[in-house]
Each structure stands twice: as structure tokens, then as C-alpha cells.
Amino acid sequence: MALQILIVDDSPAMRSFIRRVMKLSGIEVEQYFEAGNGEEGLAQLAANPIDAVLTDINMPVMDGEEFVRKMRADGAHQSTPVIVISTDATTHRIQTMQELGAVGYLQKPFGPEQLRNELDRVLGVGHE
Amino acid sequence: MSDTAIHEPAAPEMDALIGALLHSCSEHVLETMFFAAVFEAADPAASTGCERVTSRLHFSGKPSGDFEVDADPGIARALTAGFLGIEESEVTSAQEDEVMAEFCNMTCGSALSSLGCVEYFNLQVPETTRSEAFAPEVEGVRRAFLLDGGTLSVCLRVDFDRS
Numbered sequence: 001m002a003l004q005i006l007i008v009d010d011s012p013a014m015r016s017f018i019r020r021v022m023k024l025s026g027i028e029v030e031q032y033f034e035a036g037n038g039e040e041g042l043a044q045l046a047a048n049p050i051d052a053v054l055t056d057i058n059m060p061v062m063d064g065e066e067f068v069r070k071m072r073a074d075g076a077h078q079s080t081p082v083i084v085i086s087t088d089a090t091t092h093r094i095q096t097m098q099e100l101g102a103v104g105y106l107q108k109p110f111g112p113e114q115l116r117n118e119l120d121r122v123l124g125v126g127h128e
Numbered sequence: 129m130s131d132t133a134i135h136e137p138a139a140p141e142m143d144a145l146i147g148a149l150l151h152s153c154s155e156h157v158l159e160t161m162f163f164a165a166v167f168e169a170a171d172p173a174a175s176t177g178c179e180r181v182t183s184r185l186h187f188s189g190k191p192s193g194d195f196e197v198d199a200d201p202g203i204a205r206a207l208t209a210g211f212l213g214i215e216e217s218e219v220t221s222a223q224e225d226e227v228m229a230e231f232c233n234m235t236c237g238s239a240l241s242s243l244g245c246v247e248y249f250n251l252q253v254p255e256t257t258r259s260e261a262f263a264p265e266v267e268g269v270r271r272a273f274l275l276d277g278g279t280l281s282v283c284l285r286v287d288f289d290r291s
């Protein structure tokens with residue numbers, strides 16, 4: 001099953017890198033939705049059927065913490081898997097994001113293999 | 129705390145550890161996300177006075193500090209093309225600004241995450257600038273690398289006791 005992926009990151013360069021690595025990883029994506037901050041991310045979630053969310057933490061307007069918190073508070077998106085993509089791999093940060101409801105964590109730098117493993121893990125292997 | 133205490137954690141061992149982390153993290157970031165190889169270490173002082181593309185950020189937390197990266201303009205363009213998967217001739221200066229900022233963010237973040245004595249940190253948005261005659265603004269542990277076609281250097285200052 002090809003996936004509908006939402007990428008939330010304030011850097012267009014990073015969003016484009018994620019799409020590129022996704023392609024290299026061999027994961028089949030039907031459609032990408034993109035957002036430059038958490039607020040736009042919530043709007044994309046409300047308007048589209050999303051299978052998994054990849055989100056940055058540091059963003060203007062609404063950061064990744066508030067985005068995941070608001071997403072989890074909304075009944076419609078309580079179980080949509082969220083993978084955080086961040087350069088910050090301190091226990092403090094990972095715990096905070098997990099407590100808010102993120103199920104995956106990908107530390108930058110990462111390549112196709114790490115992205116694929118994390119998506120397989122949160123979606124269940126054999127999701128395609 | 130007394131003034132002398134400010135320099136205590138920046139002992140030679142800590143500087144050596146930060147230097148080693150700057151090397152391994154830069155190399156890992158360049159290889160994994162920019163598809164660029166580091167050939168060898170270069171002289172960190174050699175970029176002073178040269179034309180460079182620079183990106184800097186401040187981080188707050190426990191501890192706080194600053195990070196700076198400077199690159200030959202040709203290297204900044206090559207890294208941008210590598211990161212975005214486009215031809216060097218297609219690279220715009222806005223893309224270069226953004227990608228150098230990403231490099232700054234990622235290398236600083238992974239060095240801090242690996243340092244071991246960092247409780248938490250928040251990275252500010254990096255700012256990319258260009259100068260005809262580069263002068264380092266961050267005074268800390270600096271390492272430089274020779275890549276294909278030029279050099280890149282990184283510098284990290286960690287203020288252990290101002291947190």
C-alpha cells in the first residue's frame with residue numbers, strides 16, 4: 001500500500017531532502033503533503049488522509065512539541081504515527097516528545113536505511 | 129562562581145573531546161546527508177581573511193554556547209547541490225543559505241548530543257552570511273577539513289558554567 005506522508009519542517013531544503021531519502025529508501029509514497037510549521041501541519045491533517053507524519057521540532061509559529069500535543073488532543077489523529085526528525089538526541093528531548101505522543105525518533109544525520117527502519121517499525125513491517 | 133571558574137571545564141581534555149567530536153560529527157553529517165567526503169584535516173586558521181560563506185547559531189540550555197561554520201564559496205555550492213540532489217549550476221544563494229544553516233544545525237546538534245555532559249539544549253535558527261574577508265566570531269574549539277575543491281571549518285564554544 002503506497003503511503004500518504006505529511007512532512008512538517010520549516011526548511012524547504014530539509015523537506016526536499018526527506019522526500020529524496022524517502023525515494024532512495026524504496027518506500028512507496030502515493031502523495032506527500034507538506035507544512036512549514038505545526039499550525040500548517042494541523043490544517044493538512046484536517047484536510048487529508050495521512051498515514052504517517054514526519055516532523056521537525058524547531059519551527060516558527062507552532063513548534064513540533066505543540067503540534068504533536070494538539071494532534072494527540074484531537075480524536076481524529078490520536079493514532080496516526082508521528083516520527084520526530086531532529087538533531088537533538090538528548091534523553092531529555094526524546095522523552096519529552098514520546099510523552100507527547102511521538103512513536104518514532106530519527107536523529108539527524110540519517111540516511112535511507114534509518115528512515116526505512118523507523119517507518120517500518122512504527123507502521124509495522126510489511127505495511128506495503 | 130569566580131571568574132577563574134569560567135575556564136575550568138574548558139580543560140585540555142574537554143577541548144580534545146570537543147575537537148574529536150567536531151571531527152567525527154562533521155564527517156558523519158557530510159557523508160550521510162551531503163554525500164561529500166572529508167579528505168584530511170586542514171589548518172583552522174587558514175580561512176581567516178578569505179572569502180567564506182558562514183553560518184552561526186547560539187544555543188541555550190544546560191550548557192549554552194555558540195557554533196560557527198565557514199566554507200569556501202565553492203564548497204558551500206557543492207554541498208548545497210549534494211544535499212538537494214541538483215546540479216551546482218542550478219543552486220541559488222537562498223538555497224545555499226538554507227543548506228549551510230542546516231549543516232550548522234545538524235553538526236552542532238549531533239556534537240552536543242554526543243558530548244555526554246549536556247542535559248538539554250535549544251538551538252536558535254542559524255544565520256548564514258557571506259564575507260570577502262572572513263573573521264571568526266566564535267572563540268572555541270575549531271577544526272578544519274579539506275573536501276573536494278576547498279575547505280570547511282567548524283567551531284564550537286560551550287559555556288559550561290553560564291547555564
Ligand SMILES: [Mg+2]
Pocket residue numbers: 009010011056057058059
Ligand atoms: Mg527547523
